[in-house]
Amino acid sequence: MILTLLPISFAQPETITVYAGETKTVNYTIINTAEKAQAYNIYLSGPVAYFAEKRVLIDVYPKMVELQPNQSAKITVYIFASKEAREIPQNLFTLTISSELQKIEKSLIISVLRKYPVYISSVSLSKYSIFPLESTKITATIQNVKNEITPNYKLIFLIFKDGKEVFKEEEITDFIEANSKIEVSKEFFAEKYQEAGVYEVLVKLEDMRGEYIDDVKTKFEVKAVVKLPEEYTEKEIKYSLLSAKISVKVKNEGNTVSDAFYIEERLPLFMKDFVKDYTPYTEQKVEGGFVIYRWKINPLAPGESVVIEYEISLWQTWIALILILLTVIYFFRKGFRPAIVKSVKKTNGKIKVYIKLKNKSKSIMKNVEIVEEVLPMLKIESNIGLEFEEKKSGRKRYLIWKINELKPEEEVMLGYTASPLVEIVSLELPKTKVTFFDEKGRKRELQ
Incomplete structure (x- = not known):
């Protein structure tokens, strides 16, 4: 609409209706018809404060403009009715554009209506950050702004991840008393492998025919969890x-x-x-x-x-284990069986042979007989320790010691002294033979 600035009042009313939740703009173009530049003040008068109390904001922009002769400018009246706005009957406002020389007034009749008496006043979450296997409760509050009870409405809870719908539940509301509100809640449970990231919540209010009334959005986060076992699953x-x-x-x-x-x-x-x-x-x-x-x-x-x-x-592995086991058994048995140690000493031309027998087993050795073969080039002179019995068998000679019993850890030292019949460079004695009976009466032999 073009408003030509003349030094008179131009008042042709214009009717404007705005609905709750809408923003309406009305544009006017003004032209400076004076012969010189003019600065104009622009303002809106009327029940602006009353409308603000009803959650409706009305304003004009710009508030001042300077125009050269025949120059034009656009003026915009803004009417913002929040979704909480109450219905307001027609009220008169005056748009005034004036300078020192010129003035014009435009009458505006503004009213506010509601398509529906209800809206979503708030949406809140019990948790805005959750881990897998946790949940968050979505609570929507519906406000009735009329002085009468409302019918039923449909409330839809939607959750999206990267634009993909992951949750949807609907609820038919109860009747809402006049000028009161109700709360409706739904719970979202994050599964064990719920994808980490930001989830968008959309709560939408519709009438029972599916017509849109209102919606509110919010967000929550599912925390990232990397869970690998320390060793294995x-x-x-x-x-x-x-x-x-x-x-x-x-x-x-x-x-x-x-x-x-x-x-x-x-x-x-x-x-x-x-x-x-x-x-x-x-x-x-x-x-x-x-x-x-x-x-x-x-x-x-x-x-x-x-x-x-x-x-x-x-x-x-079995072979290795068997070898290890046999080795252990061998050394175990060797460590717990009778042991015989023989040593030779040469003193003043004499040869002394020492025989030490120790019972390392855990049982008594009975009827122990120690047999030592005597080399032909040796002449036996005397015994060392226990007395021996000398026997011949063919061309061989033997010294025999007999012991009734030898207890565990008990030992006996015996031997003989001999003189060489010929010069001996090196001497290697035959092995000493030991026979005995164990506690079970079994004959054993030790060499």
């Missing part, structure tokens, strides 16, 4: 007679993609050559008495798992 070992097959499973129990990581297995060093890797390992190293195998695992998505498999050949 599951480990399975399948044994057969000759091998053992091992499966190691690791699962990302978080809700976001993990970083790359390693699975590590430690085995005794002697098994190093017995391992067959069905899943090729990334690296191998020896540390202490162990061989360490490491598999590099690429990032895992939420809920994704990986399995590595390898096999240990047991027949080599």
Whole structure:
């Protein structure tokens, strides 16, 4: 609309209706018809404060403008009715444009209506940040601004992640008393692998025909969780007679993609050559008495798992274990059986032979007989310790010592003195033979 500025009052009323939740603008163009430049003040008079109390804001822009002769400018009247606005009957406002020489007035009749008596006054969340397996409660408040009870309405709760709908629930409201409000709540539960990030909440109010009334948006966040086990999620070992097959499973129990990581297995060093890797390992190293195998695992998505498999050949292991066991048994038995030690000393041309017998076993040695073969080039002169009995068998001579019993850890020292019949350069005596009976009456022999 063009308003030509003349030094008179121009008042032709204009009727404007605005609805709650709307913003309406009315534009006017003014032209300076004077012969010189003029500065104009622009203002709006009327019940502006009353409308503001009803949640309706009215203003004009600009407030002042300077125009050259025949120059024009645009003036805009803004009417913003919030969705909380109450209905207001027609009221008269006056738009005034004036300078020192000119003045024009425009009458505006403004009213406010509501399409619906209700709106969503607020939407709140019990939590604005949650972890997987946690929930947040969405509470919407519906306000009735009329002095009468309302019918039923439909409230729709929607949640979106990256534009994709992940949650939707509807609720039919109860009747709402005059000038009162009700609250409606829905709960969103984040699943174990709920995608991390920002979720948009949209609460929409409709009538029972599906016509749009109002909506409110808000947001919440699902926190990122990377949850990998310290060692493994599951480990399975399948044994057969000759091998053992091992499966190691690791699962990302978080809700976001993990970083790359390693699975590590430690085995005794002697098994190093017995391992067959069905899943090729990334690296191998020896540390202490162990061989360490490491598999590099690429990032895992939420809920994704990986399995590595390898096999240990047991027949080599069985052989190694048997050899180790036999060695242990040998040294164990050797450490707990009778022991005989023989030593020779040469003194003043004489040869002294010492025989020491110790019972290292845990049982009594009975009827012990010690037999020593005498070399032909030696002449026996005397005994050392226990007396012996000398016997001949063919061309061989024997010295025999007899002991009734020898208790555990008990020992006896015996021997003989001899003189050489010929010059002896080196002397190697035959082994001493010991026979005895154990506590079970079994005959044993020791050499």
